[in-house]
Amino acid sequence: YLHGEFGDRMRHVAYFLSPITRECFASGCVDLVPSNFSEVPLLMRELERPLVVASVSPPDRHGYVSLGTNCDYASSLIGHADFFVEANQQMPRTFGRGQIHLSQVAGWCEADYPLVAPAPVEPSAIDHRIGGLVAERIPHGATIQTGIGGMPNAVLAALGDHRNLGVHTELLSDGLIDLVENGVVTGVDKVVNRTKIVGTFALGTRRLYDFLHENAAVELWPVRYVNNPRVIGQEPGFVSINATLEVDLLGQCASESLGSRMWSGSGGQADFARGAMYSPGGQGFIVAHATAHGGQVSRIVSQLTPGAAVTTIKNTVDKVVTEYGVAELRGRTIAERAAAMIAIAHPEHRQRLYDDAVALNFVRPGSAIGERGGD
Template sequence: MALLRSITSLRQIPSLSNVLASRTYFTYNNEPTHPIPDRTPKWVSPAEAVSVVKSGDHVFIHGAAATPRALVPALAEHGKKASLKDVRIHHIHTEGAGEYNNPEYAGIFRSNSLFTGGNSRVAINEGRADFTPIFLGEIPHLFNRGIIKPDVAMISVSPADEHGFLSLGTSVDVARAAVMNSKYIIGQVNANMPRTFGHAVIHQSHFDALVEGNIPLPDHKVKDLSDVEKAIGKHIAENLVDDGATMQMGIGAIPDAVLSLLKGHKDLGIHSEMFSDGVVDLFNLGVITNRFKKLQTGRMTGSFLIGSSKLYKFVNNNPYIVMMSIDYVNDEFNIAQNPKVTAVNSCIEVDILGQVCSDSIGTRVYSGFGGQVDFLRGAAKGLDGLGKPILAMPSVTNKGESKIAITLKSGAGVVTTRAHAHYIVTEYGIAYLFGKNYRQRAHALIQIAHPDHREALEKGAFERLKCMPSAD
């Protein structure tokens, strides 16, 4: 955890210079829940709130459904009007335009994605923004150890309750650590933000400025599933998910397909860095009970969530949902304590040895490490020996290219190594790689490749391995 905020740093921001005495006695680990006596944040306009940002500052922006969309455009405008230079923006996936990434802001802002979203890919791949490869569960270390030192944190929160507590709502993830280590904290208070518990609560006295921003949250409804996605979901649901399993599921078509086919299961638990709408239906059907989980027994554990209004209504003021910091949720030992941990993640490309690319298409950055390896390792190291680390993908791209390849594309990033890969699933079946040699791995993966590519893959495997792929 970070040490006390330095006197010098605090005095650089006028609104904090008189606050030092009231904060220092209570900044052990910068814990944001205990009220600071006689301290109340100012209610200001978005423009006034972001006016504290100066050239050379490091700014943290809350991510996913909690992206503070009243503050981000105001920050961009302030950057232009004040002729700022070299402001660094740190974030995971954010929703909305991400104005700071636009070409006209080059030299004013430079964003640093710790997990990349669609609004950052072009800027990163054109060299105008940065990408940091890092496991999702380790991002809080960047703030706690002073590797990234935010001058300003811009976050979204629910309105305060009668005790003065606001909530980080849909995204505790890395935001809590950023808040704990920022010199100046701006909160966008959004009446649409669900109130969640666990590590989500933060007392209003820890804020320096509050802004009203009642903006609807991103609405990501479940899309219609393709036949390929349904087939992948069927393989996983029917063969790899046991009753009483603790599930980690991401967002997207394949997790949605798996969840839609678990209605006949019993006593599932949720310990996942994120979840979406699919868990609501399973909870209402009594499929998700969390009764066998070792951590937060009887409750659903997450760190961030994004979905539709159905999900946001479900988690609002719901003590059944425990939102924890990402370094807790994604800690391998915490994951491994739960029963039958079943981690389902997606990927972009797998070579015949089992190397997995999940964050790039060749040299082009696409997403990030996320929690994939955190949960694959947690499942593999499950204390009951019954964990299932699963990676799933369609067998071909939209252009018909095989996603199972002899070698990964030039420049592709390996997120999951050969030694980490256990179950690989396509619409054609399940390949189990753990303990298999190269020849056996190639054979197993070719069997779940698209039939149109199997002959070429077998030939390429022979050329690479100097022997025929074989199951024995």
């Protein structure tokens, strides 16, 4: 049905594009609702007669099933929508706010098949460089949010010497397991959900799913709670780490589209960036390789590509990190922002960016721009 086989009788509406739905959207067979992940449950509640079809854990001895790896928006619809669930023998039973009693569901069936288990992405040398720059700025006892992929894995790998970190994150991934088992993540300094690892969904290998199964130290909560900037902001020293596709000299981040071509969605990036901004002593990192396509295309641009969707606005962005350094933007003037961004661009692109900055009246002619990268 993703390819429009049923016409308007059954049409897929996405809140985030995956590799599967991306091409279907481009061909006009799928619709996309721009939204922050935290507000999706509220949008879904407004639908006419919503029905939730979800994969869950097998029932426990009390008749409760768990939403397992996917608490996110489904848990917020418990009591507000009819549920039909598939009890998969291989779905972990997780704690938190994702339990539903079989007496509450409209129907259920049993299944036994492996969960989607993408192999961890091996970080590149550039990923490790960026990960190290971020990790050295994270203090002991901080609470972190990160995602999945090469750069997030590199950040987590660089945190091995830290102590008493906490986790409050949208996505739980394999990279967290070693930090827990090595005593890096304890959560003892957290203010909200002290000692608990909090997330809203999980994606990883079977090792991750086995780690989550009946693990009382891990709690999956609804996304309207986990991604709520007001909740995040209650945690002192909160650190958010998110990737972008393109960022301009003012700090505007286009993280969901390549020009006018929609690539994914807003997800939780803006939620966590705002939460880190509200947190006392919080930090928000936006990470990106300085270039793409073998160095020919700069990810730092004077102006975003026409048609690009701004995911995180300039006033929210705190620090931008490439392999060439860290640009600290919060509280800086437009001229200082432009200079800081040019300094972390690839050296071959800096002169062009500087010339553009002068033409845009962001910096004055003759202004000094760092030659060795960011701070």
